[in-house]
Amino acid sequence: MISTRPFAHPDPSSPLACDGVSLETLAKKFGTPLYTYSAGQILHRLRLFTSAFASIPHLVCYSVKANSALAILKLLDQHGAGFDIVSGGELERILRVNKQAAERVVFSGVGKTAAEIDLALRSGILIFNVESAAELDLLAERASKLRKRARVALRVNPDVFAETHPYISTGLREHKFGIDIRQARAVYKLAAKQKYLDPCGASVHIGSQIRSADPFGAAAERVAQLIRDLRSDGLAITSVDVGGGLGIEYHSDHSFNPEEKIHQYATALLKSLRPIENLRLLLEPGRFIVAQAGALLTRVLYVKKNGEKTFVVTDAAMNDLIRPALYQAHHDIVPVMPRKGARKKVVDVVGPVCETGDFFARDRELPELKPGDLVAILDAGAYGLSLSSNYNSRPRPAEVLVEGKRARLIRRRETMDDLFAPEQI
Numbered sequence: 001m002i003s004t005r006p007f008a009h010p011d012p013s014s015p016l017a018c019d020g021v022s023l024e025t026l027a028k029k030f031g032t033p034l035y036t037y038s039a040g041q042i043l044h045r046l047r048l049f050t051s052a053f054a055s056i057p058h059l060v061c062y063s064v065k066a067n068s069a070l071a072i073l074k075l076l077d078q079h080g081a082g083f084d085i086v087s088g089g090e091l092e093r094i095l096r097v098n099k100q101a102a103e104r105v106v107f108s109g110v111g112k113t114a115a116e117i118d119l120a121l122r123s124g125i126l127i128f129n130v131e132s133a134a135e136l137d138l139l140a141e142r143a144s145k146l147r148k149r150a151r152v153a154l155r156v157n158p159d160v161f162a163e164t165h166p167y168i169s170t171g172l173r174e175h176k177f178g179i180d181i182r183q184a185r186a187v188y189k190l191a192a193k194q195k196y197l198d199p200c201g202a203s204v205h206i207g208s209q210i211r212s213a214d215p216f217g218a219a220a221e222r223v224a225q226l227i228r229d230l231r232s233d234g235l236a237i238t239s240v241d242v243g244g245g246l247g248i249e250y251h252s253d254h255s256f257n258p259e260e261k262i263h264q265y266a267t268a269l270l271k272s273l274r275p276i277e278n279l280r281l282l283l284e285p286g287r288f289i290v291a292q293a294g295a296l297l298t299r300v301l302y303v304k305k306n307g308e309k310t311f312v313v314t315d316a317a318m319n320d321l322i323r324p325a326l327y328q329a330h331h332d333i334v335p336v337m338p339r340k341g342a343r344k345k346v347v348d349v350v351g352p353v354c355e356t357g358d359f360f361a362r363d364r365e366l367p368e369l370k371p372g373d374l375v376a377i378l379d380a381g382a383y384g385l386s387l388s389s390n391y392n393s394r395p396r397p398a399e400v401l402v403e404g405k406r407a408r409l410i411r412r413r414e415t416m417d418d419l420f421a422p423e424q425i
Ligand SMILES: *Cc1c(COP(=O)(O)O)cnc(C)c1O
Pocket: 063, 065, 066, 084, 086, 108, 109, 205, 207, 208, 209, 243, 244, 245, 246, 284, 285, 286, 287, 288, 382
């Protein structure tokens, strides 16, 4: 039985470990801040999807932007996953891992450039999720120029409200994403007239970190109706992409059962989609696969008091993990070495960056921490390093992948030379 949370104490007096590998040992060997991921947990999550959707032809296209480490992409590729990309750069990552994997790539995004479209056409990707009539025109032009027939799905905007942070909700008419579902039939008719376009799919993605299955069910119902309408218009729609967005529970004191979550999600989607014959389902999960497989390890530099407040200053900062600053996101923070009889204290955990938004936790009750202590910021496997920056001229952290009992470096810590490389004086 694989645990939902790969980061645990093997026994109460030993250091926190990732699948049994001591995090203190990893931090000593590779330094901090350090991202650590469990390969076992990533594959476990992939398998949860494939088994929940076993009753329908499907392909899990992992959303690369959640965590685009080449080693993680390779791991998923070797286990049959496809990929959801949103840029030419993400396609280059897939090609670097396995050129053949291009045939399992779906390309989403509202701002695809001609160069990105050309690369995708030449690589022979599975399907383009087109987000506007203007993009459809450009795709038709590039495809006929290159004499490559492009499989196309329109990403429709189903006007479904999903309870999540406003920055990561995408399925309402007021959002920049997709084509209004009421206009979709007309745009499909334009696509059908183009010799080098094959409008064979429909797609939808309503947002991220959505914890209820209901909005997914509502979106699927609307897309199912669209597919029936398109088929009655004479289009051979053979695939439906339901996007990603399934949320996790970031508070470890709340119960969370990923099996059950995916089961509810599958039930909500399949209710309206399984009755449609000859339909292949594409899924684009990102966060659900990698978030809980990763943690960010950081050392306490200082503990300081300002008036009533106590600040624990760590060597990781918002440039390494921006989710708390950007989305007011919660991450559990746990000391790696439990200290016997440590008192609890209410503290802010902050980084060294010159921004008040540079925090990992505010007014959080934690066991007392001291300089030199190692802490793990949990559930940091998704939108962690992939959203990182070099703000304050801080080199990005290293990344380690734990495979069974072994840990290996999958990205070395950046050096100042890496940072200066593109610059000229
Ligand atoms: C970001 C994104 C995803 C993945 O979202 P998660 O919340 O990480 O599952 C899937 N599809 C598209 C089009 C996206 O933009």
